[in-house]
Amino acid sequence: MTVRAELDGHEFDLAALARHFPTGDPRIVNDDGRTYLEATALDEVFNDGAQLVATASDLLARLNGHAMLDDAGYRPVKLLNRFVDGAADTHLVVGDQAGAREHAVVVAVTAEARLGALVAGVAVDGVPVTPTPTGLRQLARAAANSDADDLLALIGNAGALGWDPLWKALEIIKVAVGGKASLIPTGWVTDDDLDEFGYSANHPDASGADARHARRPPGGRIPNRIMSIEEGQQFIRDLARRWLDSL
Template sequence: MTVRAWLAGDEFDLQDLATYFAAGHVVVAKEGDEYYLGATALDERTDEPIQQVAARLLTQVNGVGRVMDFGFRPVQLTGRYNDGDAVIVVVDAHFGARGRLTASAVVVGDEQATPTSPPPGPMYLESATRVGEIAEVLALMGQPVRFGWVEMYKVFEIIEERVPKAVRQSRLGNHYR
């Protein structure tokens, strides 16, 4: 992927996206102190402006971020894109502070490599291309506004109205009626 759409946002959220989209046809990666969005759709765009393609992809990526972590805050495009030539656009800046504490465990054993799971982000985006309801939910969850009760209820309505009851019950057991 040669085209890069540079991202701005909370460092923790950018780190999470880089984990969720470490591989696949959409990638979020860190270069130096900055993060960028790369995608085959950015490289292969035809008439659609790069900003529109990047914004559409980032909405889905942010939706996956919220699916994976409800405390996730959507990241933004900086307005800088490059594939050799940089374009710089001035944008509004917002400041805030946030803390995070994580724990990791390392198992030492019989020298066998621990298998790694593929990053989850591409699975969600692939599902969204096949199932319209998933794409709609990711679009709602990926908006750069606070995800509150109104938005949650819209997601609930999509699931309630369009996902067959048998599927909902088979996935959620008797807890959902």
């Protein structure tokens, strides 16, 4: 791997993504204060600006998807459309029209305060232990399972996890396991969980303008508990991890 795509995002998110994908193909590398996505797939399309951006975008969506499912505080990072071929010492900038040229990149960044730690871990007998990265394992599952691939791409491209992408994520998982009748026996969710999530996601009485629908059809049971958007996000994160780990 010699081609790198430069990434842009908050330092905490860039560091988190690097922890998820420190080795392998693809991987996230830090060099001279910048963060890059490095992958063999980029080497193969370096001379085609449009394809280079498309390939990098597809890869990054899946990496972002995994990180968003694994970490509630993670916000997706973005491509700068600046690529570096280390073997040829060539820098490539791809513009809106997929035109490539040698150039310096100037990026305007809005300052934003974020609280968090650059390194997360647990302590065993008082000694910090960094968790084993699971990113490549999830990417391997996605490469072998189109439903898993669709899920990571959906989450990674969503930007923010509102009710619409959360509902679509549930649909992917539910169909993949064979429907609700097959999902419930797994023990991952209950009937009440699904009712609460569905009502919260779809009905304005529960989620206002953020709900998927503008009106609630007459009739139907109102669940005892209404999920907040944060609870809905965590519900899907937990379900997605259990399903992916079962593949």
